[in-house]
Amino acid sequence: MAVDKKPNRLIHESSPYLLQHAYNPVDWYPWGEEALQKAKQEDKPILVSVGYAACHWCHVMEREAFEQKSIAEVMNTHFVCIKVDREERPDVDAVYMDALHAMGLQGGWPMNVFLNAEAKPFYGGTYFPPKRWKALLANIAEAYATNRDELNESAEQFARHLNRNELEKYGLEQQNYHVREDDFKLIGHNLSRQFDKKNGGMGDAPKFPMPGNLLFLLRYHHHTSDQTILNHLHLTLREMAYGGIYDQLGGGFARYSVDAEWLVPHFEKMLYDNGQLISLYAEAYQATHESLYHDVVYETIAFVERELMSPEGGFYSSLDADSEGEEGRFYTFTKQELQDILGDEEPIFSKYYHATASGNFEHGRNILHRRIPDEKFAKENELEMDVLEEMVQNWKQKLMKVRASRIRPALDDKILTSWNALMLKGLADAYYTFGNKHFLELALKNARFILDNLKNGDRLYHNYKAGKATIDGFLDDYALLIRALIRLYEVTFDEQWLLEAKNLTDYTLENFFDEKESLFFYTDRNAEQLIARKKEIFDNVVPSPNSVMATNLHFLGLYFDDERHTSLSDEMLARVKDLLLKEPSHLGNWASLYFHKLTPTAEIAIVGPEAPEMRAELTSFYLPNVILAGATEASNSKLPLLEDRVAINGKTTVYVCYNKTCQLPVHTAAEALKQLKGAEQQPKFPSL
Structure with a gap:
C-alpha cells in the first residue's frame, strides 16, 4: 500500500470486503443513515456497490475502476457512494438484486445500483469495464440533473414492484393442504428433465452443486426406488468429487464450476457450500455406503477445521479465489513444478490427476482432477490397491507441504450465524452417519460459540468479527440455526439444544411471521426498515429460509406435540405447492418437506x-x-x-x-x- 494513500470511511468497518476498499480514492460510505442523509442534503443520486470478499470480478472492478483517481473523481463529484458487503447485509443485497431483475438485467456481483435520494432504484448493472463505467457515470449524472422527474417516476415504479406481496407476485393462492403420490412423482419428473446425463448436475455451464436438489433426489429414490434417479445421483456426486471443483489435495469444494464438466472452478471456497456438501455426502454414504462419499466428508471437514475454524470455535466465511494476482494460483501446478516435487513418480501422478505439459488452465498450470475410480486406475496401471492408496497419500502430503509455503488466498474472517449453522448441521450429520467423536466435538464447540457470542436474550446477531456482534439476525440465521440445533439434539439427546430451537422458533413467530400470507419476512420487525420488506421463498445456493422454517415447524410440532406448528408447516407447503410442481429446481428444500409429509414421519x-x-x-x-x-x-x-x-x-x-x-x-x-x-x-x- 502506497504511503500517500489516505483511508476513507470504510477503514472503521469490520467487514474484510469493506476494508479491501478502505484505501480507494472513492469517498465510500458504509450503508447507513449518514450516507442516506448526505444524498438528501446535497441532492445527489446514490451509487450502491455490492460485493463480497471472495468475489473475483469484484476485485477486477476495484482494480480497474475504484482505484483509478480519474474515475473516483467523477464518482465523488456526482454521487454519494455506498459500499455493501452482501454477506453482512443480505437484506440490502436482496432488495436491490430484485430491482435489477425488475429492470430486465442479469444479476450477479459486483452489483452496482443507482438510487434517488429516497433510496429507490432507477438503474443498475453488474461488472462494467472502466471506459463503460466512466461513461455510464457521466450519463447518469447528466440524466439526474436534467431528467429528474422521469428518473423518479422509474424509481417509484420499481419501488412499487419491490413491495408487491408474494401472493400477488407468484400467484400463491391459499389452498387446501393435500400431499399426493402423483404430485410427488411429478416433482421428481420435472426435476429430472434438467439433468445433465453426461456430466451430472443440472443444466449447462456455469454449474453449481445445489445440494438441496440432490438431497431431495436421494430421498425421492428412497421412496420410489427409481434407479434412474440413483444413477444420476451417483454420477453427479462422483463427478463433483473427481472434478476440479473439489480440492483433490486438501479437500473442500469451490463455489461453482465455470464449465459443464466440473473441471475449472471459480476457486473461491465458501463455508456455506462446504457445510451443505458435508451433509449431502454424509447422507449419500448412509444410503449407499459408497467409500468415495466417506472420503469426501472426512477430507472436507479436515479442510474446514484447518483453514476456516477460529480458535474460539466459530467458522470463517470464505477463502478468496485469487492469490498473487491470479485466480487459482494457490491450487494449481505446472508440469515442471510437479517434476521438481515428485521426481520419478511424477508421470504416474500426472496420469492419475491428468496434468499435462501445456496445462489445462491458464499460464500452463494444471487443475488436478480424476476421471476413474481407484480400482480401475490400479488395474490399468498394474498396481495393487494398497500401493496406490499409499502413493496418493504421499503425493498429497508432498504437494500440501509446497502449497503451505505459497502466498495464501485472502481469508474473509467474519463469522456469520447462518453459515455457521450450515456447518454445524454438516458436522452433526457427519457424526450421525459415521459416529466419529471428533465431528461431534467440533459441532458442540461451534454450537456453544454461536449461543455465547451471537445471541443476546431471545435475539440472534448475524455477524461476529473481532470480538463484536453488531448486525441484527435475519430469518436464515434463525431458521438454519434452529434446524442445526434439532439435529444436534438427535445426536446427543441433550434437551438444551431442542429447547433452544423451540425458543428461537417462538421468537421468529412473534417477530418475522406474516399472518396474512402464512410466510415469514426475511427481516425482524424490530430491525432497520428498508424500502421493501422481502420474503425469501426460492432456494438459491442456500435453501430458502421459509422452506427451512416450514421444515423446522414440522419437526418441532412432532417433538412438542404442537398442532399449531404442524398446521402452520402444512399451510406454508400448501402455499407454494403449485410453484413446487412447476419449478422444483428452485424449491428443492420444499420438495424435501413434501417427502417428509407424504408418509407419516x-x-x-x-x-x-x-x-x-x-x-x-x-x-x-x-x-x-x-x-x-x-x-x-x-x-x-x-x-x-x-x-x-x-x-x-x-x-x-x-x-x-x-x-x-x-x-x-x-x-x-x-x-x-x-x-x-x-x-x-x-x-x-x-x-x-
Missing part, C-alpha cells in the same frame, strides 16, 4: 442406560424420515415424546410411533427396524 423414542448406543445402531441405517428422541432416564425429560416412556425391566427400550399411534416397545435395533420397514410398506396416505 416416524417418531422413535429410546429410553434406557444404552440409549446413545441404540441410537448409533439405528442411524447406521438410512432412515430419512424419522425423528429421534432419547434419554437414559425419561422421567427427567421435558419432551411430550418421552412422556410415560420407561426402560422396561431396566433394559433400553425403543418405541416406534406414527401419527400418535405406537408399535409395541422393543429392546433391539433389529426389532425396531422391522417395525419401521413394515410401516414403510403400508399404503401411502393421499392426504393428511
